Amino acid sequence: MKKYATAFLRKVSVFLEMFISLMLAVGITLLAIKLAFSLRNIPYLDIYPNYEDLLETCFNLIIGVELIRMLYQHRPSTVFEVLLFAIARQIIIDHANPLNSLIGVIAIAILFATRKFLFSEFEESEKVIFRATSKVRHVNSIIHVHIPYHDEQTLLDVLKERFAQEKTDVGVGACTYYDNFGLRVAKMHNGEISRVEVIRSIH
Numbered sequence: 001m002k003k004y005a006t007a008f009l010r011k012v013s014v015f016l017e018m019f020i021s022l023m024l025a026v027g028i029t030l031l032a033i034k035l036a037f038s039l040r041n042i043p044y045l046d047i048y049p050n051y052e053d054l055l056e057t058c059f060n061l062i063i064g065v066e067l068i069r070m071l072y073q074h075r076p077s078t079v080f081e082v083l084l085f086a087i088a089r090q091i092i093i094d095h096a097n098p099l100n101s102l103i104g105v106i107a108i109a110i111l112f113a114t115r116k117f118l119f120s121e122f123e124e125s126e127k128v129i130f131r132a133t134s135k136v137r138h139v140n141s142i143i144h145v146h147i148p149y150h151d152e153q154t155l156l157d158v159l160k161e162r163f164a165q166e167k168t169d170v171g172v173g174a175c176t177y178y179d180n181f182g183l184r185v186a187k188m189h190n191g192e193i194s195r196v197e198v199i200r201s202i203h
Helices: 002-041 051-073 076-094 098-117 136-143 155-166
Strands: 125-131 175-177 181-189 192-201
Touching: 002 051, 051 076, 076 098, 125 136, 136 155, 136 192, 155 175, 155 181, 155 192
Parallel strands: none
Antiparallel strands: 125 192, 175 181, 181 192
16 A cells, blocks of 8 residues: 555656646746847846846746756756856856855855765666565556566566576575666565565666
8 A cells, every 4th residue: 555655646746846847947938038039128238138137037047947957857966056056146146245255166166076076976766665476567557667577477477587587596685687677586485585676767
C-alpha cells in the first residue's frame, strides 16, 4: 500500500512541477515579447525601457529561465546557476556600496570553488524495494520501468533468468543491469531471494 501511495504522490508532484514550469515559461515568454515591443522606446531615455530597466528585466527573465530548468532537471548544477545569476544581478543592478559588492564577489568565488571541488557528477536515482514474488507487470506500472517479462513472471523469475544468462552468483547485493535501471538482490531468506531492489535513473 505504501508503494502505491508513494508512486501516486510522485506522479502528482511531477505533474505540479511541470505545471508550474509551464506557467512560468508562459509568463516569461509574454514578458519577453512585451520587452521586445518596448525596445522602440530606447532612443527616449525617459521612457521605459531605459538601460537600467532593460538590464534588470533581462536578468529577471534569465533567472526565471534557470528556475524552470531547476524545476524539471533536479540537478545540483541548475541550483548553482540560479544562485550565480541572482548574486550577479544583485551586484550589477542594485549598485550597492563597495562592501556589499565585495561580499557578492566573494560569494560568487565560493560558488565556483564549491562547484569545482565539492560537486560530483553522479547519476541521481530512485530505489524501491519489492517482494521477489511481485508481478513484473505491476512493478513496471508502479515505477514506470520496462523490465522485460512474459506471461505472469515475477521479479524472482526475471532475476533467476538473468543471473543464469550472465552466470552471476546469487547473493545479497548481486545485480543485473538494463539500459536505465537495474535490479539488485536486497534480501535473502533460507537461501532464496525475498526482496528485490529496483534502481531507476531519474535523469
